[in-house]
Amino acid sequence: MDTRQQSNYAFRGAVSTNNALEEQKHDNEEETAQETLRPDEDMVSVVPRADISGKCVVANTEIKVGSHLFTLYGDKLREPTPYTIQVASHAHIHPEGKLIFVNHSCSPNTRFQYTPSWDLYAVRDILPGEELTFDYTTTEWQMAQPFQCNCCSTKCIHKVQGFYFLNPEQKSEREGVISPVIRAQLQE
Template sequence: MAATLAKVPACVLRSGFLTSLKNNYWSRWTGTRAQNMATLPFLCSMFRGKASTSQRLVDRLVRDPTVVQGNWKIDARQQSNYAFRGATHNALEEQKHDNEEETTQETLRPDEDIVSVVPRADISGKCVVANTNIKAGTHLFTLYGDKLRQPTPYTIQVASHSHIHPEGKLIFVNHSCSPNTQFQYSPSWDLYAVRDILPGEELTFDYTTTEWQMAQPFQCNCCNTKCIHKVQGFYFLNPEQKAEREAVISPVIREQLEEQTSTE
């Protein structure tokens, strides 16, 4: 360094040019550093903003269960195809709770296992039997399940081209021409005991009160004095059998009966 300065003319050293150049370089370097330091908080705020956006999205998913439930989205089409739940399952539970407060009928709570599904002894298949005494008027099941346009041997007709594949134990309730349960159709389709049911007794309802034409007719084994023998649907009953069931048929069967009567 000293050797380099020795080569500089004395007039340049006395003028202070080198000192000025040094100071200028230092000021420029410190100014750039200061500018970079001033930029750092801005970059940090950007990262914080991204993190907060992600957090807000997570918070939304947690707070709003309708956005994602489990690993799949619920859309309007899926909800409309899941019949007789109301808008949601919670809506149905709220409606049932309101109905319980407005009526004196005994209602089956989900934690009360008063019925069981067991194999039938006389034929292949299963049935629903009472585990305890069930009084007349006791609510047993609410109809809900997948909606189908075509009937199957297990569906229940709820409109002219709409059939419900029942969920739960209701799907195992068999037919009888002298049943101990029957449906009530408002506001939802609910199965009630129509008389006292003893422990071990099978629960049954009359399929012809809900089916206009059965998808798969079958032979009845109820051995009742008024047994129709072959269960094919309400359409195939004789006038006397139709009159006996007219008070308890579903709105769908009533509508089709009126259409049939008007065309005859």
């Protein structure tokens, strides 16, 4: 997969890693997500990608390392789709907003952090016009629709099908970045 499609789902609230508190925090998280997302609208744009029949997210301005980009929120599904992000063993969020158009790279310039909500941050300075990417294998155990990656990274894994399918070296390289869901799967 290189692109994600426009979402038609209604807003459902941000994702929490703490399931026990999820319900009582729900309202606060919705407010936080909306407040956090608003300034980001100016930082990035969704544009067609020249080499594929899809879209991507590019920086409108220089984005400094550590900058917050998106909070994950959206409709929760029991099964993965090509567009979802796995947040529990049987829970997959169909992202709302521009996040759904952030494509995969094996040497990405953004990554998720997972507490208290799931948020995407820049892991290096990003130049104006540069495409934003994250590594789908850091959140997906087994992808609904594996795809061939052409990211040109020296670390490219070529066939992107989920963390489960990475070799031991590739898994170890992602140790500090993987989601709590992947971490839990590894311990089973």
